[in-house]
Amino acid sequence: MFSTEFTQLTVKLNSPFTDQKPGTSGLRKSTLQFEETHYLESFIESILCSLPGVRGGVLVVGGDGRYGNKRAIDIIIRMAAAHGIQKVITTVDGILSTPAASNLIRINKAIGGIILSASHNPGGLEGDFGVKLNGSNGGPASESLTDEIYNYSKNLKEYKIIKCQSNNSFSLGKYKLASMIVEIIDGIDDYLDLMKRIFDFDLISSYINNDFPIVFDALNAVTGPYAKRLFVDHLGATAETVRNGIPLEDFGGLHPDPNLTYAKDLADLLLKGNLFSFGAACDGDGDRNMILGRGCFVNPSDSLAILAANYDCVPGYAKGLSGVARSMPTSSAVDVVAKHLGINCFETPTGWKFFGNLLDANQITLCGEESFGTGSDHVREKDGLWAVLFWLQILASKKKSVSEIMKNHWLFFGRHYYSRHDYESIPTEVANSLYSRLSNMLPTLIDESFAGRTIKNADDFSYTDPVDSSITLNQGLRILLDDGSRVLVRLSGTGTQGATLRVYFESFVPSDGDITQDPQLALDPLIKSIDSLAEISKRTGMSAPTVIT
Template sequence: MHQIVFGTSGWRGILCEDFTFENVKIVTQAIADHVASIGERGKGIIVAYDTRFMGERFAKETARVLAGSGIKAYFCKRDTPTPVIAFEIMRRGTAGAINFTASHNPPEYNGIKFSPSWAGPALPETTKDIERRANEMLGEVCYREMALDEAVRAGLVEEIDPREQYLADLETKIDFAAIASLGAIAVNPLYGTGRGYLEVPLMKHGANVRTFNMNRDPYFGGFPPEPSEKYIQDFIGLVKNDSEIKLGIATDGDADRFGIVDGDGTFIEPNYIIALLLDYLVRFRKMTGAVARSVATSHLVDAVAKKHGIEVIETPVGFKYVGELISQDRIIIGGEESAGLSIKGHVPEKDGILACFLVAEMVAREGMPVKALLERLYGEVGKFVTKRENITLSPSLETGYAAKQQQAPAEFAGLKVKEHVTVDGSKFILEDGSWLLFRKSGTEPVVRLYGEASGEAKLAAVMAAGKAFILG
């Protein structure tokens, strides 16, 4: 029997294999018991889902189990973005939310993401308690449930639609009037929950909007719903071939990640967007505070921070750590290389919708395409080129991987190791500022190799040295 294991963003599994109605009810009961144990039973829990197969059905079963434990379920009427759920947790003051999403994973996956009352992704101490409770129940019918119509009559299930309140809040944080002056904007929610959140406020303010992939499709057009260069080639082509489009914006399946396509069809890496927005928020909005980035995120962020005299906080991978700093009001912006960010005064959760609008506002107010803004920034702080590669390990290499990390060489590609960072995995800062990061997957025999250097040739040499170290 599959054990329940929460990763960086919840428990995910393949439909009909480990992600079953029985296991969903067990995990829901574990969450209900956890919430009761910390004295928050009376606050209620938001129940939501994205556009994946069976999302509504799983959500209804969850509402029944919560009702069986006397916990009110605020049931979202339609598929809802993850950041909107976080906003609604804060607005209503609930004990948290249970969201059925597997984010950018392929369509055969679904998942449960629990966000506690502070509205960010659950921290390890929370997920460990839920895991323990769930795994103790596996194989037993020990969840409590109530018929849905009975739960509604008892006031334990209430339908909600948090869209209007969230969009009204965005009106206070985004200069939509400036965006409307930009020209044509292409919008791509990738068949996911961003429908009605990306295009509606733009149209309301008179922006010229081109929409793509706006229908709900659990297959996500045959690709994982990830707004990366690899999976949005159709969108990139559309932007490139329409001379009127000045910017393309996209979100993933649950709208917590973003993808940016410049007007000429160039895909802009999320790493660089975080640094550009930091610079923009400091210069145009005069925002103050530190900046947070994950250990795998570009040091272009650090260079911008140095330019402005700002502290950099390096976190483990997982937005929960960045979100905690947002909730403490310590940082201007926090982000991850995997296209997640949020800003001061907003939700402590990745928000792809907010990110897209911030980029559009930046381009409009700066009067320059994203590529030009990036080149200007490189001229001020230096150039940074990043790459990530997954390396599959043989059984023998996997067995010896941990020991190898303890015997790392003193140099890579002829560059001496200046610092060894162990915040999350093994990160080696080299004498010229280049760096390598090795992170072992917790679920498969794969090492994720990240690298950064000041140019393509140097990065290729550093990455080759890192790969040789792992496979040697």
């Protein structure tokens, strides 16, 4: 992979980059910005100078295959060698899903991992790129560490790198670069071995091959090779089960965000057709999932609740759940399940690192976010294919359809009508002005009328971590109503074009109420009231959200 002749260089910078502050999922920028001279190298230097245990440590590196993936891995490897890393573990073609990376970090006792992905954002030269650091527990780096990386980047004067010839073959084997070992592994085997220890592959295989046809859309992203190995080779499904299964640098022009808008072709197969009984999709780096049944879509908040309620179907969780957790914007459907099971339910800010503390302390087993992410204590990331297998395990055990599972759940626990409206690519100053105005209004809203209800409380969500007592402020504006309904407003940190305003709606109907309504109709009074109060359409000029989930 590398020539035996090399030179260690120290490259001087004219000035540091001042825009390299990581968000909730690392540093995301346009691909063109990452192509700028010294930009990627500067951020990697800041990581390698801030991450504990670099000299003599093991580092996992991989990505979702988008444009720039192999170039970035090559640079990281050469910089890691210059910083005294003992071994870098990467994968064939540099393809590595985020949950699989978390697993590799954990089983190899690595100091951490660098994951190259902008997750569900579009790829290609005109798309986005991202760099995320995971810590030694396999989960996203702590906020204190990402702050240290950012502060280091603002004063960076130089970076170290090995200069040598490399052919970017990314084929299996071990290679030497200076005094560092580069090990290129399959990248899929270890992950599938983990899945086999959790789920009953024989039961799932028997069920899906007995008149229960399934379809999976990888959206030309990282899960394609994993899904082929899993569904076709291990579970015996037909080759046609996996759609868009080849990772492409621009995702074949697809937007790798598994929702009803961007995975419309898959949604149409399940919601309008009758060829398949079950459908699923994952995002760019494989940590998000969308679940569909024939004629029905599973809201991610409901999905988390149903997984928790049916944990005993899965061999890996047969001993019970220590607790569950959800992000604040996620519906409280799982709270009701936790109460029924007699276990704790934690409400955290958005960001998987908050779940990581609870998982490491054995306070929870399952966790999830409304943004199509669910996971457990098997890794320290959300895991798309794991969620798909969990659903298939429930279906195979209960011998019921997706719609039957959902209906039975609502008949027992009641239904939390829920939806998220995303207003994308709003000019940043417009979004900030709208958000600040609503934030300033919150103290005056208590006891006011809203959507035919009364506002019981209105605040900006804050969180005190029960494990390390750290405090996280300003996590989203909440309007809490007297009947338990909620409206939440947040600005997202995962986009690269302008700002994304996310508005969340939740309304609970007990099991003896009307649980068959269309969610948008059930939530319509809340939708109209927040648009009027926050002046969303007036200030953004948008008559409807970009995406509704």
